[in-house]
Amino acid sequence: MMAVTLSIDEVNKLTSDLFIKIFGNVVEHYSNAAIGILKCKPFSCAEDISMAINHYLDLLSDAGMIIFRIYCLYLNCRRVFYRFCIYVLEKTKVLQLHPDLAGKLAEKGELTNESVEEQKSAGLDVITPENKHKLNSLNEEYKKKFSFPFVICARENKIQKILSSIEMRLHNEHHQELSTGIEEVKKISKLRIYEIVKE
Numbered sequence: 290m291m292a293v294t295l296s297i298d299e300v301n302k303l304t305s306d307l308f309i310k311i312f313g314n315v316v317e318h319y320s321n322a323a324i325g326i327l328k329c330k331p332f333s334c335a336e337d338i339s340m341a342i343n344h345y346l347d348l349l350s351d352a353g354m355i356i357f358r359i360y361c362l363y364l365n366c367r368r369v370f371y372r373f374c375i376y377v378l379e380k381t382k383v384l385q386l387h388p389d390l391a392g393k394l395a396e397k398g399e400l401t402n403e404s405v406e407e408q409k410s411a412g413l414d415v416i417t418p419e420n421k422h423k424l425n426s427l428n429e430e431y432k433k434k435f436s437f438p439f440v441i442c443a444r445e446n447k448i449q450k451i452l453s454s455i456e457m458r459l460h461n462e463h464h465q466e467l468s469t470g471i472e473e474v475k476k477i478s479k480l481r482i483y484e485i486v487k488e
């Protein structure tokens with residue numbers, strides 16, 4: 290994302306190209322969300338943009354999931370179900386575009402600027418080796434179970450809360466985590482929008 294701050298009037302005057310450049314990463318690596326809310330212009334405030342993003346995310350497909358899930362359970366084949374999620378379901382894709390917290394991309398310095406700041410604010414840049422090892426193995430366990438990474442709004446949490454949340458959420462069912470993960474994406478996106486739009 291381009292790092293700028295704008296008033297809501299300035300946002301409403303942006304060309305579509307610039308709007309997508311500036312808001313293209315309010316959902317991590319998913320500029321389709323910014324493209325999808327262009328039609329909602331003019332916005333009345335930052336909250337209005339955030340609500341449009343939330344609405345866009347809510348409408349993403351996970352259609353057919355329940356029926357397909359029952360079918361896969363009937364076949365006793367979880368793997369088929371998860372593969373289906375990977376290729377067909379857009380909410381799953383949104384979650385998969387998020388980097389692991391304190392993961393390989395962070396180690397290689399390949400996070401987006403927004404993610405760097407968010408992970409820093411949770412103290413993940415100064416994580417102890419023990420906590421890093423714990424978080425990395427919980428992340429792997431989580432991905433193995435759900436086929437998408439554990440997503441949480443890092444700006445609203447610190448390391449101990451992140452560790453206890455992942456441990457707790459690992460017990461959830463797939464549909465619960467899909468929904469919880471998307472709710473966390475909405476929180477992340479809202480804070481990113483508020484970084485751009487200043488009243």
Ligand SMILES: NC(=O)N[C@H]1NC(=O)NC1=O
Binds near residue numbers: 317441444
């Ligand atoms: N995995 C995950 O939650 N990633 C993120 N969370 C956040 O606040 N920024 C991220 O990149």
